[in-house]
Amino acid sequence: TNKPKGVVSTHKTIKAQITTLIDAWEWSENDVIPLFLPLHHIHGIINILSCGLWAGATVHLFSKFDIPRITEQVTSGTYNVFMAVPTIYVKLIQYFDSTDPATVRAICDGFAEMRLNISGSAACPVKLFKQWQDLTGQVLLERYGMTEIGMGISNPYHGERRAGCVGQALPGVEVQLFDEYDSPITEEALAGEIRIKGENVFLEYWDNPKATSESFKDGWFCTGDVAVWEDGFYRIMGRSSVDIIKSGGYKLSALEIEGVLLTHDDIAEVAVIGVPDDTWGEAVTAFIGLKPGASLEYEDLKTWCEGRMSSYKIPKHIKLVDALPRNAMGKVTKPALKELV
Template identity: 35%
Template sequence: MSIAKPWIASYPPETAPSLEYPRVPLTHFLEEAAAEFPDHHALYFMGKRITYRELLTMSYQFANALLRRGIKKGDRVAIMLPNCPQAVISYYGALFAGATVVMTNPLYTERELIHQLNDSGAETIITVDLLYKRVTQVRPSTPLKRLIITSIGDFLPLVKSWLYPLVQWKQGQKPQVVYSSDVEAFLAVLKESAVTPVKPDIDPENDLALLQYTGGTTGVAKGVMLTHLNLIANALQCRAVLYKCQRGRERILGVLPLFHVYGMTTVMNQGISIAAELILVPKFNVKEILGLIDKTKPTLFPGAPTMYIGLINHPDLAKYDLKSIEACVSGSAPLPVEVQNRFEELTGGKLVEGYGLTEASPVTHSNPIWGRRINGSIGLPWPDTDCKIVDPATGEELPNGEIGELAVRGPQVMLGYWNRPEETAAVLRDGWLLTGDMAYMDEQGYFYIVDRKKDMIIAGGFNIYPREVEEVLFEHPAIQEAAVIGVPDPYRGETVKAFVVFKQGQEVSQSDLDEHCRKRLAAYKIPRLYEVRTELPKTMVGKVLRRQLQEEEKARREQTEEVNQEQEKTS
């Protein structure tokens, strides 16, 4: 059944509503860029530059190294690295070897890491020396057979690479890596390997390029199965929307982590597909980013609202030139209008809000960058992306303007969840992906997110699932009940607030709870606010009403604002 697509009439004339997607492996983009622009810079990292020829050669070397170590087509290879050249080389090297990449967040605690490695079955991991101890501690509880260890210093300019070990030692961060036949150094693995081109036998529509883990309302992280075609499609859709970008001429500020699917697509896959230079940033620091923009002149800056808020509010902002930036797509959280306007004023470029989810590689919508945009809207569906609003109870399509669940369909939508057929069936219906987000569409085909069906919290661009945090709190011997919600935060978008009920006769401090959580959760998931209660609101069957807690929190904020306004009037 065909569906009405009013959004196509709202497309800029330069963006085609339907595209051609070549049936090739994702590695094709890198080979194509290296053939056309061999001496153009592919990567910039802390002063070090790597050309497309060099990047392709090292990717081939890494692929040959993996093949020599017994990696077969479909084997899962975990990459647990910050944004650095090794992350890109490992990614394309694993794909050339025919493996499926498992991007792993370096912030994961041992508990989170054990789950992901066991669930994916990854036997090989590439990580940084600073994380060596954490990986070796979880190794006996996982299928890991092989560790490939790199250092940030491995790809620094010559003088910086000499100084880096000294800096590590002075900061007490010099890790003691014990190398062996199954714990190897990244550079040694590269240097001993052939540069022979590797041609994997890939079926782009069915072979997995990536297992990208996402949480769920159950708190269990699920592996999203993304094929080569899924990722190629989303990169090409991104190119169609960024139609002013010139092949071989762009520089992309890679602040979004590549281990997050948003950064992977909008920085790495899309960037390499247009032979751009990727300016890799391992850690977001506002002053350093301002200096980097001033120095390297990026033209594209995909990001999250937190990043733009940090930049426009920095006291030294006036000292830096940001005029090179031409286009930014903001994702992961709603973009405040005042932030959008101020950032555009400072850069002269365009900043628009988009929308996506891991299960869609991830982008499905954005406002036109050089066309009509609507504040508060996530914009128009991308080319070849069908969308409809459905009744969450019946699945029936709803008319324009009515709020229901957003469902999407397109070449970027996942195959399903790894080894979870029941959970796959719950969200994929006849090719339609149920997003879990409540939305509506206007007459021109612009979409608006009004609420989340799931209770997910987005803090600083990171997804946090309340159930996971609650389960960690429940593990504390003094806690009887816990509920977690997101509350507004001027910097992070949202922050985590926990409501706790202590067992009779027991009570602990917030610092004790922080320490408990810090051992079990990545830093961005730890509650910033706590409220102690004698009981939590529940349904008749005993389910905690998070929605009621959110409403109470909202009413309290509004009351506080009213009191403040009254005080201002009388002062």
């Protein structure tokens, strides 16, 4: 992967990033939220801490995600807002599986009483979205953003929150999809790069004019993420550099394939990448972590996939792993997977 780039933001851009979320998610001084995410990441420093401070809310800081301590507070009704990455919600569900039913019910009731549960920093699988709703009654609010822009797109606080989608452009943020020829996409269901305009957009990359120049076109910040617009909602297809697989003449979304594979009864976690291949250009390859005691053969998985996804999306190879490599935010580091091929 490339070296990280320093993102230069101004007071104006940070203010825009904060106030947009204050309004969109209806922050108030009555809100109480735990913060266990890294403060070097925008999810923790902007979405939770800065918004909380701006609103006069209460933020409880934890050095890590401490399930017993945090769920005890959830059960007691301390928190009314909860923000986390998908991995945290998965860990909570796994914790429920090994905890007595009465305690689980009390925790889920605590979540049910909250006004808002948010998932972000990585795609929330549809299966997880539905599991959380079944357990707690909470409909996760998924959103889209990055260090350079704060949050740009969000499901609504009021109204439908659609599984697998990140919603619509936030107030004050312009969003447009562009094709590979830099032409705006106006038709639904056509994939294109997300580009952003607004006061929320950063100033430049620190001491890197070349990267800055390459990241802006006609005033639009080029995110490098690919999405489609479907019936009023943006759906993220993935990062163009790692999540879009060019195989057999098709452009495939790794996130879409992962979402289907996660519905398999024996699969606990999965990451899909494209591996260079003489025949396909890139061969769809799935790295799979199985549930305890489970086993899986490639031919069995291939048969299972038939009828659930198009034939050209079915993985050509699978590799079973004990655990997927993840960063501090719990997001799978796909470049590391290519070293395991």
